[in-house]
Amino acid sequence: MLFARKTGPATLIPGVAILFAVYFLYLWRNGDRLAVATPRPAVDDWQPRGQAAFWRNVPVHYPPSSIRPLATGTPVRYPPIQATAFPAQPQDARRQAVKQVFAKCWRSYRELAWGADELTPVSGGRRDPFGGWAATLVDSLDTLWIMDMKAEFAEAVAAAEAINFTHSTLDQVNVFETNIRFLGGFLSAFDLSGDARLLRKAVEVGDMLYKAFDTTTRMPITRWDIRAAARGERQAAPASVLLAEIGSLSLEFTRLSMLTGDARWFDAAQRIADAMAAQQDSTALPGLWPLTADAAQTRPVFDAGSLFTLGAMADSAYEYLPKMAALLGGRLPGYQAMYEKAADAAARHNLFRPLTPTDADILVAGIVHVGEDGSTELEPQAQHLACFLGGMFALGGRLFGREKDMDVAQRLVDGCIWSYKALPHGVMPETFYLAPCPSPGGDCRWDEAAWKREVVRRAGKDKKETDDDDDDANNDDDPTGTAAADAIIAEERLPPGITAITDRRYVLRPEAAESVFVLYRATGRAELLEAAWAMFEAIDAATTTPLANSAVHDVTEAADADGKPQAADAMESFWMAETLKYFYLVFSEPGLVSLDEFVFNTEAHPFRRLVR
Template sequence: MLFARKRGPLAFISGAAVLLLLTYLYLRQSDDEAAVWNPPGPQQSPDARARSRERQQAVKDTFSKCWHSYKEHAWGADELAPVTGGRRDHFGGWAATLVDSLDTLWIMDMKAEFEDAVAAAEAINFTHTELREINVFETNIRYLGGFLSAFDLSGDVRLLRKAVEVGDTLYKAFDTPNHMPITRWDIHAAARGEKQVAPNNVLIAEIGSLSMEFTHLSMLTGDAKWFDAVQRITDEMAAQQDSTALPGLWPLAANAEESIFNSGSFFTLGAMADSTYEYLPKMAAMTGGLLPGYQTMYEKAIDTATKHNFFRPLTPTNEDILISGEVHAKDDGSIELEPHGQHLTCFLGGLMALGARLFNRENDMDAARKLVDGCVWTYKALPHGIMPETFYMAPCQEPNDDGACKWSDEAWKEEVLRRAGKDASAADADAIIDADRLPKGFTAIPDRRYILRPEAIESVFMLYRVTGREDLLESAWDMFVAINRTTSTELANSAVHDVTTKEKPEAADSMESFWTGETLKYFYLVFSDPGLISLDEFVFNTEAHPFRRLVR
């Protein structure tokens, strides 16, 4: 092992860590894998099932078009440029789309294409890149996660060998004085033997979202070194969780060089923080509850977020929905909500549904439903049926009081003016609304893009699997049709610049690997039989790669 240390309160002693691995390997051979929390699954009539199969095939057709264009025009590159047919390498040049899509190919029963992709993946050299530095977080969730999931599904040992290769590379990013990782890592300097020091300013998501992949690699190989590396981070975060300016949540940035996770005043479950919170209940699920500290951390975090970050917005139809915003902790001890919504935070509804079932927190199901319904409503509110990347809305002053949350054109326009920084008349508000193309309820839309993100359909899928709500299937189909219509190109699908326009938005000529690795996978699975990637057997990493759970 790279290092040894005294353990914190969440960690096993080293012998128990090995026991966890051996227990997992033993139970994977067991025939007794009883369901532990997921209901039998939504039951559909024959007509409804036939409709879902047709919709599933439409999703597969879209994926197949994208895959074959990638193979023809950008094979071996990280991304296809879906308008011009070019190639892009933003993630090491290690064929991100290929690796991210391995489990999607398997799930969609494209086995011949899967075999071609595995053969190509064998040749990837993860010790070489033309980039000056690599993003450890992105490499972890896309490449390591992709190989682990594809191995779990197929049993092809070539994929486990590639996972070990990626894991060994990333492990060296922890070779610092305090064994905290360098998240934006100069791999060339490390190869030259230069001194490595963890950064003093690191995004919480990038250091707090390595646990699932590293732990699963240890579970599959029996080598505890990866688990030990990430458990050090978890121990520090757990020890400091109650001492932040908003106890329960961690600030957006941490000081990895000095292992400080409790200094800062900005708190969000959105961009640059999201997957840190996502991995808390998922680690508990993946390890069969043998690491109870993750449940404790999750419950503290979600209780604080429910109280301070979630808000009910004013809507013209008086919807009882929730949006997750951001919070600023003031020097005087007060807490200020910033009603800033993001597509990224749409993962929360599905996560809370998962947490409610895992930990018998049934009261959380109400918030889970309202968060998912909030994302569905936001999709429908925009001209093309697609949510923008970020937006602002006016929060109700008394969110649980229907009378206080009743729609008012006057209150909406006042908030539009306040957000614009103007103290002017209603006529000025109308001018801003027209110029900025603001649907009723929205007070600003700073980022009008849609970049093929998966978070909304992710939560629709999760909530549907948990509750069987039939209306979620219709919402999922409406979302797919809207996205495919708006983003389709001759070759594949492209991110677009502005979903607030009446005409078809301009394409950005970008198709990140999460489109085929996440978004289309979740669309396919929501229309599948619930036995396909059952939530009783699998838990998804933040890149939608399903890992087998430890089931007792």
């Protein structure tokens, strides 16, 4: 009615024409930002229909006594996460190169494995490790939208609408993986496109996963007999669950409640967070939680155990702490408190600076073992999975004004960049060991003899074994065992600084690209663009096949005629959902899926944040 107030009837139509012309010019000039707009669905659009309502109608044996409502109130005005200035040089060619790799993988999946969980990228077959629910298709929905592949997106949404979540090819469903890939994938694709069909599929998956909470403790069964549940049988929560699997449901469940107004998903996940918060200070390493929890007790146990890691099997439980604060606009301050305690404890106990030939000032996250007497021992294992930590510290540092966390974030990201560069193909392995500097914060100059001693020790060879295995290892000519170390280094193909490689695979993981992306958006550091490009080129060169990209068995060897590592004929859905998406976004305009507007789940699915 703006023009009606300012003009008479004779000028109304031309005025409206001018308004529409200006509006479409704005659309054209701001496509990246408007591509992520989120229409609010009509109130009934999310209700499941027909077969999709199956899980809602399965009998409930242990209903909650009450449902905690979503938090209300004015959101906190958090500081901006994204930097105010970025390098001026265009990155269009690099972004298009990433998109071409994704498009090649998508075409092969569509032609050879449509509707399957995964394409086998060497043989051209199909696999269903996630229930036969088209994991790659659902996981890739938001990537298709972000990369402006709208025709492919429309086709994929139509196919996703037909997925039957009442039947699984598996006897046992991993609730965590189903949550982050399927529920997260549908929620994100809805948040980006506004297509109500996607929200209905999210509710369908949410209803299914909610049934895993139907236990006497209202704690979920993380490895779940879905067929028994569908038959309406009674269930019991397990006595031993992995921290990541029980502690990483909050972001997706909360976003589903935010979009629908139905608080039961938020309530279910918040019960877990409340138990974690209540026991965070009573663990053997206060601030951190042990690797496993007991969900079978009336009071779930999160503070019994002696192994503390931020890597595999624990990682996303920590990752979701600052992300929940961002998602909810700070309406639940407990998430910031939990993050700050965990970040401080991890920096004090788990993070270490290793010896490197370049004396690089980097950090790596290790594993801490706590003895019965309270003593701690650092196991200096590096994991590709733990490379997410740089992004987590950057996010927490910016959100909560913790500059010390930004320093940690940069050193952690630099540690992952160093690890990529250290290997012959420029690709980091799954797990390996390093030699910690002799004293934290002290002298950390390269000491080749100390590195070699640690190589021998890590190989499990004491002096007697070395004498038995190598006549030259401990004689008058080699009193320090250098010959034994050199033999191990040659046999195991160990780069300088690395003392052992315990898992030589690269399985197309995204964590290093993720943290480079987050830190780049938070700082605008131009060298991170170069680091990301070097990573992308190295990964693609080592993993490309005629059809797509494949995990490889050993990043230290050249096993095929082209000098590449031997392919494993596996391409998990996170390659297209996470790794390629993060590389694409780091080379995109900063307004495309801004971290000030969105928060990513652990499968790289962006959800719209509640912001003031």
